[in-house]
Amino acid sequence: MISIPEEGKSKEEVLKELELARQNDARWEDGRIFSLVFHFSEEHSKLVKDAYSMYIHENGLNPMAFHSLRKFESEVVQMTASLLNGDSNTVGCMTSGGTESILLAMKTYRDKARKERGDRYFVPEVIIPDSAHVAFLKAGEYFDIKMIHAPVDKTGKVDVSAVERRITPNTVALVGSAPNYPYGTIDPISELSDLAIEYNLNLHVDACVGGFILPWLEKLGEDITPFDFRIPGVTSISADLHKYGYSAKGASVILYRSMDIMKYQLFVSVNFPGGIVMTPGLTGTRPGGAIASAWATLMSLGQNKYIENAKNLAEIVRKFKEGIQTIPELEIVGEPQGPLFAYCSKTPKVNIYAVADILESKGWHIDRQQKPASIHFMINPLHGKIVDEYLNDLRDAVEKVKENPDLAKQATAPVYGMLANVPLRGMVESEVRKIVEDIYKGTSPEINLEEQNTPDNVLTIIKKLFSYLSNK
Ligand SMILES: *Cc1c(COP(=O)(O)O)cnc(C)c1O
Secondary structure (H helix, E strand, C coil): CCCCCCCCCCHHHHHHHHHHHHHHCCCHHHCCECCCCCCCCHHHHHHHHHHHHHCCCCECCCCCCCHHHHHHHHHHHHHHHHHCCCCCCCEEEEECCHHHHHHHHHHHHHHHHHHHHCCCCCCCEEEEECCCCHHHHHHHHHHCCEEEEECECCCCCECHHHHHHCCCCCEEEEEEECCCCCCCCCCCHHHHHHHHHHCCCEEEEECCCCCCCHHHHHHCCCCCCCCCCCCCCCCEEEEECCCCCCCCCCCEEEEECCHHHHCCCCEEECCCCCCCEEECCCCCCCEHHHHHHHHHHHHHHHHHHHHHHHHHHHHHHHHHHHHHHCCCCEEECCCCCCCEEEEEECCCCCCHHHHHHHHHHCCCECEEECCCCEEEEECCHHHHHCHHHHHHHHHHHHHHHHHCHHHHHCCCHHHHHHHHHCCCHHHHHHHHHHHHHHHHHCCCCCCCHHHCCCHHHHHHHHHHHHHHHHHC
């Protein structure tokens, strides 16, 4: 175990160590990773850093102490509400990220239902598409809400009649995504809204990844299913500034149609010896930097730069999709709209995980998905320079796998295939839990946190799982 150095190191030494440590991280600057990082431009990053560091010590916990942060938060919320076609009744707050925004919306609907029914132990049901973000499952676990799954159809969108069949007297809310993460498809929000109105339910739209990109694409004339407050049954929307808003990480917005709903989110305690406490979200201290840099980002990019960027992204997406469609063995999953999508194999002759292994050996960081076995994309400006190289590597990889079917039995391909298909999900879960415990105990010899992101160690983790499973 290491302890805090008795004598601190020099600033230069520490910074050098930081620089050295990142050598093994995913190299996002080269456009070889398709998730996790959103980058607008060098110039913009500099502004975000300057704004963040200017407010590095300010705390958004107490809105009375730092008037500037209260103003920034209020204006960020208003600008987001305006973008998503809210009106003067629309309210909301900033949170640490999409997960917090979703957790809050679910807690709000639970507490609203409990209040309305006069039953503080009522366990509500929320109907979510199978494609909904995992944060909804987390909300279910944390807040004792039953998450009821509704299937997704061939287009990758939730089956609305299946949603209707799942409505019971305990249902309090429906969920749709704009778009969802795995397929990049937008659920039929209007039809969900009709159900929500008919059955008097809340409707949350998860626009975490889409909130700051779909509106610009719509303005450009792209085909975007309407999903925002223009749809009358929509009662709340989550939208992440730290994704296509291009702000610093730690910034999302949760919006409600009115304070009649949002009031169930707010926490007030008058009995704490330390004084009266009121917080809008899950956290206490809130980083001033995340709030100030979000405001600075919206003010400095302005609508025109967002639109210009959206146009550029739409072009990159089109090139990728067209390229993939010329490969007869592959197809795009469902009907994605916007910068997220996935592709899978149409033929048993081409194992998509074997394709992923080959791409990875050529230095691409590949996001593999299950259900269906597919490869995921989240397009950002840096990908403009690598489209052709990627598509060439992809064509080669598909050919190699076709010529050599044994590749499906090598490297990680069989492991991913197996993990996706093992019927005993409980067993998989308990193994993954042990691995997470090992990581946080810091005791696992195989899993070194510092090297966690290198392909070898991901492989080690999965191999460990695999050997366990095959010993059963
Ligand atoms: C990213 C994402 C979330 C969760 O957001 P975090 O900021 O990672 O907590 C929720 N929903 C969708 C569709 C997302 O893409």
